[in-house]
Amino acid sequence: MNRALGLGFLAFLVSIPFWIGDQYLLHILINAGIFVIGAMSLNLLLGYTGQLSLGHVAFFGIGAYTSALLSLGFDVTTFWGGELVVGPQPVWLSFLAGIVLAGLAGWFIGRISFKVRGAYFVIITISFAEVTKLVALNWVDLTEGPMALISIPPFSVSIPGIWEATFYGKTPNYYIMLAIGVVSYIVIKRLVNSRLGRAMVALRENEPLAMSVGIDVTRYLVLAAVVSAAIAGAAGGLYTHYVRIVDPDVFLFIYTVTMVIMVITGGKGTLAGPIVGGIIFGVLPEILREFMGPEAQWVTYGAVMIAIVMFLPEGIVPALTRFWERRKESRDASDRMITGRAASSATETPSE
Amino acid sequence: MSDSTSANALSVDHVAVHFGGLVAIADMTFSVDRGEVVSLIGPNGAGKTTAFNVVTGFLQPTKGTVTYQGRQVNGLKPHQIADLGLVRTFQKTSVFDTNTVFDNILIGLHRRGQRSAWEVLLSLPRVRREEEELRAKAWDILEFVGLDRQANSLGGALAYGEQRLLEVAVALAAEPSLLLLDEPVSGMNPSETSSFMDLLAKMRERHITMLLVEHDMRMVMGVSDRIVVLNDGHIIAEGSPESIQNNPEVIKAYLGEGAEHVGN
Numbered sequence: 001m002n003r004a005l006g007l008g009f010l011a012f013l014v015s016i017p018f019w020i021g022d023q024y025l026l027h028i029l030i031n032a033g034i035f036v037i038g039a040m041s042l043n044l045l046l047g048y049t050g051q052l053s054l055g056h057v058a059f060f061g062i063g064a065y066t067s068a069l070l071s072l073g074f075d076v077t078t079f080w081g082g083e084l085v086v087g088p089q090p091v092w093l094s095f096l097a098g099i100v101l102a103g104l105a106g107w108f109i110g111r112i113s114f115k116v117r118g119a120y121f122v123i124i125t126i127s128f129a130e131v132t133k134l135v136a137l138n139w140v141d142l143t144e145g146p147m148a149l150i151s152i153p154p155f156s157v158s159i160p161g162i163w164e165a166t167f168y169g170k171t172p173n174y175y176i177m178l179a180i181g182v183v184s185y186i187v188i189k190r191l192v193n194s195r196l197g198r199a200m201v202a203l204r205e206n207e208p209l210a211m212s213v214g215i216d217v218t219r220y221l222v223l224a225a226v227v228s229a230a231i232a233g234a235a236g237g238l239y240t241h242y243v244r245i246v247d248p249d250v251f252l253f254i255y256t257v258t259m260v261i262m263v264i265t266g267g268k269g270t271l272a273g274p275i276v277g278g279i280i281f282g283v284l285p286e287i288l289r290e291f292m293g294p295e296a297q298w299v300t301y302g303a304v305m306i307a308i309v310m311f312l313p314e315g316i317v318p319a320l321t322r323f324w325e326r327r328k329e330s331r332d333a334s335d336r337m338i339t340g341r342a343a344s345s346a347t348e349t350p351s352e
Numbered sequence: 353m354s355d356s357t358s359a360n361a362l363s364v365d366h367v368a369v370h371f372g373g374l375v376a377i378a379d380m381t382f383s384v385d386r387g388e389v390v391s392l393i394g395p396n397g398a399g400k401t402t403a404f405n406v407v408t409g410f411l412q413p414t415k416g417t418v419t420y421q422g423r424q425v426n427g428l429k430p431h432q433i434a435d436l437g438l439v440r441t442f443q444k445t446s447v448f449d450t451n452t453v454f455d456n457i458l459i460g461l462h463r464r465g466q467r468s469a470w471e472v473l474l475s476l477p478r479v480r481r482e483e484e485e486l487r488a489k490a491w492d493i494l495e496f497v498g499l500d501r502q503a504n505s506l507g508g509a510l511a512y513g514e515q516r517l518l519e520v521a522v523a524l525a526a527e528p529s530l531l532l533l534d535e536p537v538s539g540m541n542p543s544e545t546s547s548f549m550d551l552l553a554k555m556r557e558r559h560i561t562m563l564l565v566e567h568d569m570r571m572v573m574g575v576s577d578r579i580v581v582l583n584d585g586h587i588i589a590e591g592s593p594e595s596i597q598n599n600p601e602v603i604k605a606y607l608g609e610g611a612e613h614v615g616n
């Protein structure tokens with residue numbers, strides 16, 4: 001049932017470019033999709049291990065900058081005085097490097113902060129995001145600072161010397177976004193449905209009990225941080241090569257907050273939650289823009305968010321799942337009553 | 353008691369635990385042999401739970417050493433100690449509330465899985481095979497403790513007595529060679545207690561070594577090979593259930609808080 005729903009939804013997503021017509025709408029969907037991927041990665045940490053990364057955008061930004069810089073090439077004076085010159089690299093390689101570097105950053109943050117969890121993790125991740133932003137702003141030599149990195153090459157595929165395709169258009173970028181989204185979803189799904197994901201949930205639910213049955217808490221928190229950061233890095237790389245310009249604003253705190261909102265309203269700790277929340281809050285602002293002035297947009301946005309959190313505190317997906325199950329249960333129960341009555345009247349057993 | 357020490361599974365050697373100025377355990381030495389059921393008893397605040405915390409790595413002793421099967425355990429982290437087969441339950445009921453009973457057991461089975469993150473991400477056939485094995489084992493354990501019919505209930509939704517049973521089942525899933533139970537029947541009604549004693553008897557048949565902390569004297573006297581009595585951070589007596597029942601020191605220690613239980 002779930003699987004059919006998922007595949008149906010995927011088929012729908014695949015079909016969109018064929019009938020949507022308006023390229024601007026496709027652009028909105030690509031942007032929303034990038035946020036959904038970010039939200040899915042955040043959910044692995046927040047929803048499954050219970051750790052709130054309020055600097056999640058740092059991993060996104062690291063992926064974006066790494067991939068941009070490598071694909072453009074750069075030269076920079078190193079700390080020890082020498083000059084480091086790197087020529088332009090293929091986009092796919094730059095993109096992978098962005099994922100790896102973001103994952104490494106996740107590993108680093110995980111190692112240093114999981115000794116002091118909870119509030120400390122929140123503070124450390126926020127600080128980390130601020131630091132990365134300051135680096136992007138001030139290391140002008142490398143990042144061009146507020147001037148932004150421009151003319152970043154888009155995704156492309158090639159058979160060297162024979163054939164090459166470069167993806168400037170919305171439609172191919174939409175499908176690239178979709179492919180990365182699907183891969184991220186599968187990675188997260190496999191992880192959380194495995195023994196490793198159970199260990200993550202166990203330490204969220206009851207850490208002493210988890211330790212007492214042999215679960216190495218630090219190890220699974222770090223694993224979640226690495227995978228989460230790597231996927232956020234992929235979203236960043238995707239953004240870079242789609243928008244083709246990146247400046248220190250990719251590190252804005254509001255982007256992290258947006259992802260947190262998506263995860264919490266959709267339902268943290270569920271696979272579909274960040275997708276549902278991400279689509280609502282990724283697309284909603286654009287729809288509102290059609291009808292309202294900027295102030296009214298924000299008020300409506302906030303009102304929708306508050307309404308969801310108030311009425312569905314666990315998020316939309318868990319609420320829907322519960323509703324569905326309860327309906328099924330009551331239907332089963334009434335079926336049982338009917339068949340039960342039929343059976344007893346047919347046999348007419350005397351009372352025991 | 354046998355004088356051979358070679359069979360010692362667990363040795364607690366001159367352990368002391370201080371919390372600031374408070375001496376929770378002054379000097380504690382005892383051992384548990386393989387296959388034995390040993391009870392650690394004593395009045396409230398005697399230091400029994402503290403002893404469990406030291407043995408399982410949740411606390412570091414101020415002095416002394418703990419060894420298990422010849423290896424020093426103090427200094428290791430709780431999960432490393434669990435990996436040696438030393439698994440404990442908690443005095444205060446502790447299950448994974450929002451997970452189903454079945455998932456509680458699967459989490460408990462963590463140690464029996466081997467597959468790495470890469471294998472999981474690639475969804476290799478051996479990952480699926482392992483998962484099936486773990487699930488089969490989980491059913492075995494649920495049937496063993498008699499919770500199979502509650503498999504799909506949430507841990508937090510079980511009746512109190514069943515939750516206590518689930519705790520033991522989760523610990524059993526971790527494949528203990530020495531199981532430490534901290535007041536497993538506290539709060540259970542008499543019929544739950546006696547079915548729990550049946551379960552203990554079944555665990556014994558499986559040669560699971562046990563260290564038991566319990567206030568229910570009927571149970572302690574019924575299941576223990578040997579009893580260690582702790583009072584105020586000191587071991588005041590040790591021996592067979594009969595000898596403990598008639599030990600004047602023990603009776604004195606319990607006076608005013610249930611002396612009538614000892615010896616009946």
Ligand SMILES: Nc1ncnc2c1ncn2[C@@H]1O[C@H](COP(=O)(O)OP(=O)(O)OP(=O)(O)O)[C@@H](O)[C@H]1O
Pocket residue numbers: 371374375376394395396397398399400401402403443
């Ligand atoms: N973390 C701690 N910090 C300070 N004091 C503690 C701590 N843990 C235990 N104590 C103290 O150590 C002493 C022994 O406590 P412990 O919990 O080991 O007793 P117990 O024998 O398990 O008692 P009970 O039968 O009530 O469970 C008590 O005086 C208790 O207040």
Ligand SMILES: [Mg+2]
Pocket residue numbers: 400401402443
């Ligand atoms: Mg205690």
